[in-house]
Amino acid sequence: MEALSREQIKAFIDDMLEKTESIGELISVLQRSALSIVIFSENFADSSWCLDEVATISQIMEEFGHRVLPIFYKVDPSDVSEDCGSYAATIKLKYGASNFPEDRKRWMGALKAVANCTGHTSQEIKIDSELVKVIVSDVLKRLVHMSPRVKSDMLIGMDARICEVEKLLALNVNDFRIIGLWGMGGVGKTTLARACYQRFTSSTKGTKRQFVRNIHQTCEKENGMVGIVQELYSALLSEDNISYEDLDVSYRRDRLSRLKLFLVFDDVENFSELEHLLLGDLLNTFNLFALGSRIIVTTRNRRVLENARANIYYVEGLHSQESLQLFGIHAFRQYLPPDDWMRLSAVAISYCKGSPLAIKVLGGTLYCRDKSYWESFLCELQKIPKPEIHDVLRRSYDELGIVEKRLFLDTACFLHRQRKNIVMKYFSIGYQCANYVLEDLIGKSLLICVSSEDYENIEVHDLLREMAWNIVNEELELANRSRLNNVDDIRKILTIRKVKTEGISLDLFKANEMYLEATTFEGMTSLRFLCFVYFAEEHGIRKVHLPSGGLDMLPDSLRWLLWDGFPSKSLPSRFSPENLVLLAIRPSPFIERCWEVQPKLVNLVELHLSDCINLTDVPDLSSSPNLEYLYLRGCKSLIELPSHIQDLNKLITLDLGDCINLRSLPAKLSSKFLEHVYLSNCPMFIRCPEINSRLLHLDLMETPVTVLPGAIFNVKQGSILRLCGKHITSFPAISANLNLFRLCHTIIREMESYDEDHLASSELLLPRFVQLELVDNPQLKSLSMNIWTMVSQTLVLDDCPLIESLPEVSQPVNGSTELQIFKCGNLESFPAGINNLRSLQALYFCATDITSLPACIQELDQLSLLDLSLSKSLELVPSAIHKLAKLSSLYLTGCSMIQSLPELPPNLILLDVSGCKLLQALPSNLGKLRWKYLCFDDCPRLDKNLPEEMVENFPIHATLYLHPRGDLQYSGNEIPDSCVMVRLPLPNSSKQPIKGIAFGVVCSSDVWIDWLDIKCDCNIDTLTAASWSSHGLHLDGTASEDNVYLWYDENLLVETKQRILEEAEIWYVKYAGLTVTFRFYFEAEKEDVKKLKSTKIKRVTGAGGTAKGCRKASATA
Incomplete structure (x- = not known):
């Protein structure tokens, strides 16, 4: 052992194991070891423990290739392995009894197997010290050979x-x-x-x-x-x-x-x-x-x-954390980038999109460079790609045929993340082999097919898309360039009369105002793809302007026309759209009809005219046998649909939601492929058509249909079904298993119950739902006795005021994870046998008339959330609640009769007792728990002296726990004095590095609004370095006292227009050494809603100490 240790070889000797321990412990040790050394001595066979050990080693050696080095000390190898050897004789003599035959066989087999491995004998090397040296040297060689040579x-x-x-x-x-x-x-x-x-x-x-x-x-x-x-x-x-x-x-x-x-x-x-x-x-x-x-x-x-x-x-790319680690190794020679380089590192790995090759190349290029070089390099990266990356990717493209190259470039430049079937159709016009070529491109890893629940999408890796645009841009002459997406290039090309452009994709969000001529597209005879789209949800801004008469023409070669906010009353008459696969004009306040003379749309797969609020006529689709998706949502001037809609035999999705003046549909929809029908918020619509297919999604919310379609009784397994209307008088007899069934605004009085004998005799199938929502059913008095069998995960009962009780849970139920009861004012008790809901994780019993909780609630050992808010008759929380070990959130908001709280569960991190006006006593273990959020707002009888240690040390405690943010609210008008505002320390200059920021405000009691946001800007001179928001603070207008709000946040982040920079560098490290000021203010719909009486800031340090020099900062609303 000493000789091995001197060579830094970690060794385990079997006397570390107690002889009473199971052989399983030995197996665990062996599986963690690279090599076993077995020393055969004269008395080895006298020990059954040793024999069992060697049998186990032999088994691991055979099954997993475990390496063994046998040492024969003062015995000959033949004594160990041969049937006539001394070991065999000892085993026969000592264990010859009839109860050892299997052991003897197992031991002898193991001895032979191990003894036949290459090893060393004391007969060859007679001096013990020399034998030890040889053994250690051999072990070292074997370990080196076995170790993987992987960087x-x-x-x-x-x-x-x-x-x-x-x-x-x-x-x-x-x-x-x-x-x-x-x-x-x-x-x-x-x-x-x-x-x-x-x-x-x-x-x-x-x-x-x-x-x-x-x-x-x-x-x-x-x-x-x-x-x-x-x-x-x-x-x-x-x-x-x-x-x-x-x-x-x-x-x-x-x-x-x-x-x-x-x-x-x-x-x-x-x-x-x-x-x-x-x-x-x-x-x-x-x-x-x-x-x-x-x-x-x-x-x-x-x-x-x-x-x-x-x-x-x-083989997929690396995820973000793996990418960051690999980048850290190549850019900084450490596993993670330093904190003050994290923002730039995040930009670099975002470009790489998980590609290890790209990460290594970029990391190596940026190693030992200053920040100014990084910023300029990353800014230019997409314009001038690294050849080491580009060349590896380009090889796959260069080996393609002519047709494969064209299809790849079209997909990478224009059709990324489009549905596979519409991409297939797009290419099938002009290429009979399109389906084969597309599958071949997927097989060659140039395209990716990503499946979702409803369809498959074609995607292209970002580096391959960048490569595709680089290839296109090798076509130097603009008029001959096949594909365009650069705003300036597109602006120029739209002024050239004769061009070879095949595709244009313009992000209107990036473009300035553009004024097109009526003849703009005259010379674009090769144009197949035209896309003017707002990628950044700015639909209300009109960027492209046309003459009053609109366009004179569009190229007949167009297969894809997507124009957000199309600024004309109709498409040009000189446009034969027979090649169109997709037509999307959404939204447009201008268009009234697509064509004056209806053309034949024989290849059209998707028609998207949503939110064209002045559209009065739907195009003639009688000659569109391939139409699969028809979106007309929000077409408020649309009164009726043409009868030929019923003959669209390939239709998959029909969306007519929010067509508030739509009065009728064809009597029947014949498509056997129809899966999604949206008819929500169509108040003039009273009859649903018959549907021949098995639906996945039917939405009739806020639509007063008088007769339900027969299709709802024949929906597919796993569908989503939403029904709504005062004309629904009975619970639909659905036999399928649905993911979601929502039933609201009905006049249903009861749900039918079935006993087991009746179900068996009538061969009825009980409806089953993953989630069942019964919302705003004012006449519903009782649920089915089978309800706990019908719902597999979540039952929601909201605003059903006549419900007085819930059916008993008579037998154990596995699977139900949520029970949500809201605004059932006559409901007085929990369901009997609620402890049989063994998988229940979240229990909401809000705004009911319950007076107590059943004792058996302690048996819900999976419960993590309990919400009893607005239970105004609830007087007592049982002491047994502390046995709910997994309970992390407890809401008792507005439970005005509760006077005290029992000992709380050990893992509770969120407690809200705001509005508990009679609450006087807090539990003894309140200050010992690891809180993320505490709220004692508007508890006038509560002892003002909350546990002093908990309030004073709130920010210190917050840094010790796993939560990046923490809140504490209570009645009062003083912030704890342990608050300080200081100059930000320089890196490595303090033994107590900043771990976060804690701050608080006192709000006065004169409230004019229920909800507002308290916000804080952290300013370095004129720059807002970071900001924070309470994200909706509930203020009680009936509160008679001021309230204190304390918060902790480990890293306030700047919210940009696009997104929050989650991986941005920590701002108080970035601006180390500078003075920061904190400005508090409100954001609400009304001004002067509430006064901020005072605010304080505290720097929270790693050591948790309290800094000196407290300062109070003023703020006004």
């Missing part, structure tokens, strides 16, 4: 991915497998393959291994593939210079079939390369090598793996 940066993000690959490898299964690592260039396929190779080949005894690198690049050279194959199989067969032809000799094939191999074929880009590597024998690949062999193939082309019948693992 530290390669391991970032690898562990989880290696585990997934390990599942596919299934090394404990005795079969042959090919595992494919598939993904775009630079995503880390080779890195992952190398990490797997190093990790798993070190534990696969008797397996030959080879890592064949850069196969595709080598194959492009003359005789490249021949050289790879010859070198590979020469190494595997341990023969020199085997020629390609020699590999067809039968005896060599026989030798290969007995070899157990672990191979990595890196960068295989086509099927013929893999075919050559496997000696052209793909049909018999699974017989080419011995069972137990594994081959890992890395490729950008999924088809290679599918043809090889491989198990495929898709």
Whole structure:
């Protein structure tokens, strides 16, 4: 042990284990160890413990390839392993009784297995000290050989991915497998393959291994593939210079079939390369090598793996934290960037979008550069991409055919994140092979197909999209450039009469006012894609202006026309839209009808005219057999739909929500594919059409239909159904399992109940819902006795004033996680047997007439939230509530009869007792809990002296817990004196670094509004360095006293127009050494709503100490 320790080898000796401990502890130790040293001595076989140990080591060695070094000390190896040896004799003599036969067999097998491993004997090295040196030297060599040669940066993000690959490898299964690592260039396929190779080949005894690198690049050279194959199989067969032809000799094939191999074929880009590597024998690949062999193939082309019948693992990019760590290593030579470089680092990794290659290249480029260089480099990065990144990605593009290149550029430049079916249709006009080519581009990792619940989207990685635009911009002459998205370029091209432009995508948010001529599009005969869109929700701003007569024409070649706020009453008459796949004019206050003379829209898949408030006519769609999506939401001037809508046999989605003057629909919708029908807020609409399909989503909210469509009784499993209307008199007999069923504003009186015998005899299917919402049903008196069986997760009962009781939970129910009861004023008690809702996590019983909680509530051991707000008859919270170990949030807002609180649960972090006007006593453990939010607002009888230690040290306690923000509110007019305003310290200049900011305000009691925001700006001279908001503060107009509000925040963030910079550098580090002032103010709909009497700021330090020099700051509303 001492000799091993001197060499920094961590060793574990078996006498550290108590003999009474189970062998399982030994297995755990062995699995964590790289190597076992077994010392066989003269008396070894006398100990059953030693024999059990060696049997366990043998088992781990056989199953997991565990390495063993046997040492024979004063015994001959034959004494250990042979049946006539001294060990066998001792075992037979000592354990010869009939109750040891299985043990004897197991022990002897283990002794033979371990003794046959290569080791050392004291007969060869007679001096003990020399033997120890030899053993230590051997151990060192073995450990070096076993250790993976993987650089530290390669391991970032690898562990989880290696585990997934390990599942596919299934090394404990005795079969042959090919595992494919598939993904775009630079995503880390080779890195992952190398990490797997190093990790798993070190534990696969008797397996030959080879890592064949850069196969595709080598194959492009003359005789490249021949050289790879010859070198590979020469190494595997341990023969020199085997020629390609020699590999067809039968005896060599026989030798290969007995070899157990672990191979990595890196960068295989086509099927013929893999075919050559496997000696052209793909049909018999699974017989080419011995069972137990594994081959890992890395490729950008999924088809290679599918043809090889491989198990495929898709290699995704790094997530944000992994990216930050890898970037830190290359840019700063440490695992994370320093705090004051975090903002710029976040910009860099945002550009990389998880690509390890890009992260490494950018990190290496920025290493040891100053901030001014970083800022200018990152600003120019998208204009001048790094060739090390661009070239790797470009290789995939350069190997495409002409049609593949055109489809890829269109998709990357214009069709990113569009539905797959509409992209297919877009390309099918002009390319008969479009479907095949698109699938091929997906297989080559240039496009990604992302599935959602309703459809599949085509996406393109941001680096590939950037590469696509760089390729397009190589077309130097603007008039000949095929695709445009630059605002200045588009402005110029719209003034040129003859151009070859095929696609224009303009973000109107970035553009200034543009005035087009009637003839602007005359010379654009190749234009297929035209998109004027507000990517940043600024629909109310009109940026593009047309002459009073509108446009003279649009190109007939257009397949995609998306124009937000189209500024004309109709589309031009000189436009034949037969090629249009998508037409979207949303929203436009100008357009009244799409065409004066209705054209044939034979290829149209999506028509989007939402919020065209003056639209009176829907285009003639009778010749649109391919229409799948029809959006007319918010078309307030639309009165009726043409009858031919019923004959759209491929329709999937129909959205007519908020068409407030729509009076009728066709009697029937024939499409068997119809899944989504939105008819909410159509007050003039009284009859729903019959629907032939099985719906996923039907929304009739605020629509007074008198007769429900038969389709609601035939909805698909997992659908969403919302029904609303005073003409609904009974609970619909739905038999499907729905994700959500919402029923509101009905005159239903009761839900029918069924006993088990009735259900069985009538073969009725009980409706089942993941979430059932019964909202504003003023005549509903009772729920079904089967309600707890019908709802699998969430039951919501809101504003049903006649409900007096809930059905008993007679049997244990697993799965129901939320029960939400609101504004049921006559409900006096919890359901009997509520403890049978064993999975309940959130319980809301608000604005009811309950007077107490049942004792059995303590059995809801999964409950994390309990909300009893506005239960004005509730007098007592039971003491057993402290047994709810998982309860973290307790709301007792407005429970005006409660006088005291019992001991609180140990993990409670949020307590709100505001408006508990009779509350006098607080629980004894209040000051001991780790609070995130406490509110004692408007509790006039509560002892003003809250636990002093809790108030004084609120900000200090806040930094000790895991919550980035904390709030405390209570009645009073004084802020604790431990508050200070100081100059921000310089980095590393203080032993007590800032951990956050705590601040408070006192608000006067004269309230004129219920809700407002208290805001704070942190100003460095004229610059707002950070800001904070209370995000809605409830103020009680009936409160008679001032209130104190205390907050803690570990890092106030600046809110930008686009988003909050979540990874921005900490502002009080960035502006170290400068003086900061804090300005408090209100934001509310009314002015002068409330006075801020005083404010204070406290710097919270790492040591939790109280700084000197307190200062009070004034503020006015």
